[in-house]
Amino acid sequence: MARSSSSSSNTTPQKHEVFISFRSEETRKTFTSHLNGALERVDIITYVDKNLERGDEIPTTLVRAIEEAKLSVIVFSKNYADSKWCLDELVKILERGRTKRQIIVPVFYGVDPSDVRNQRGSYAEAFAKHETNSEDKTKVREWRNALVEAANYSGWDCNDVNRTEFEIVEEITKDVLEKLDRANVSDLDRQIAKMEQLARLQDQFYHSIITVENLKNRNATIQRVRELKMERSIRLLRLTPDMLSYMNQNNDNDDDDYLFPSF
Incomplete structure (x- = not known):
């Protein structure tokens, strides 16, 4: 195509x-x-x-x-x-x-x-x-x-006379793809790193002061990290709009799978 x-x-x-x-x-x-x-x-x-x-x-x-x-x-x-x-x-x-x-x-x-x-x-x-x-x-x-x-x-x-044009084109393509992938997820990588750091701090806080509220906060941060990692994977997969639409429809039907664990 x-x-x-x-x-x-x-x-x-x-x-x-x-x-x-x-x-x-x-x-x-x-x-x-x-x-x-x-x-x-x-x-x-x-x-x-x-x-x-x-x-x-x-x-x-x-x-x-x-x-x-x-x-x-x-x-x-x-x-x-x-x-x-x-x-x-x-x-x-x-x-x-x-x-x-x-x-x-x-x-x-x-x-x-x-x-x-x-x-x-x-x-x-x-x-x-x-x-x-x-x-x-x-x-x-x-x-x-x-x-x-x-x-x-x-x-x-x-x-380079030792390489064919096909080989050179394939190497350039790989280089371009890697550069684009890094650029496409760099913002998410920064967000994920910050949220993971926050989750570690919340976990320490929860174990020092065990309350339902502290557990909810920690779980909410962990869930956000999962969502960001999913978005990162989607960007790297280069999914088409119709495929993304299909995923969103499925997510709407599976909301129960993302509820926080019961206490």
Whole structure:
């Protein structure tokens, strides 16, 4: 089942977790397609821009797609820097990354990371054209700085001749999934740790002063920890809305199973 959403000037993209920035002409039918398919197979919803009619500026729908993503994969290919559109995407992605509200995963496909960082080789050629054709020198400098910043993130170098593209794609997919899982449950992990600490204190208090009220308080905290752990498991399972609806219906019918033990 396809779970990627695509760009359109007239529609709002579906809810997604990952935004993929790439040079369409180079990798849309090869590496990016393979990576997107691998992410879909592990139930990660991606946003892939399939709009080939591009103007000078990226549309608001695409900016919103970048802002709503939890993680962005940037596929740096040989001619990525030729595209002003790609460079503007990169700037927006890094803006989100600086607020620590988005994870950034650079992938270097057919290009050396140092060439991206230092704008050498094909990247030097691309910027020679940008410097000549662009009247906005500030924007060109912003693009250069963005490439330096992005290349300094921990990422993936696909130029290892000892590994197949399939192996590399699978490793990137596993890495993305692990990063998303940590991000998706980090708030719950903090809550669970605090509630477990509270439960231990309440247990000590109950054993020093044994009352029904103290027992109720301790049991209520323990029950809350169970609920949070259940929610954590549900997030990691990436259950679909219809499956969650089914679970909620069952929970409504099984409320008696969650009553505090009798004293």
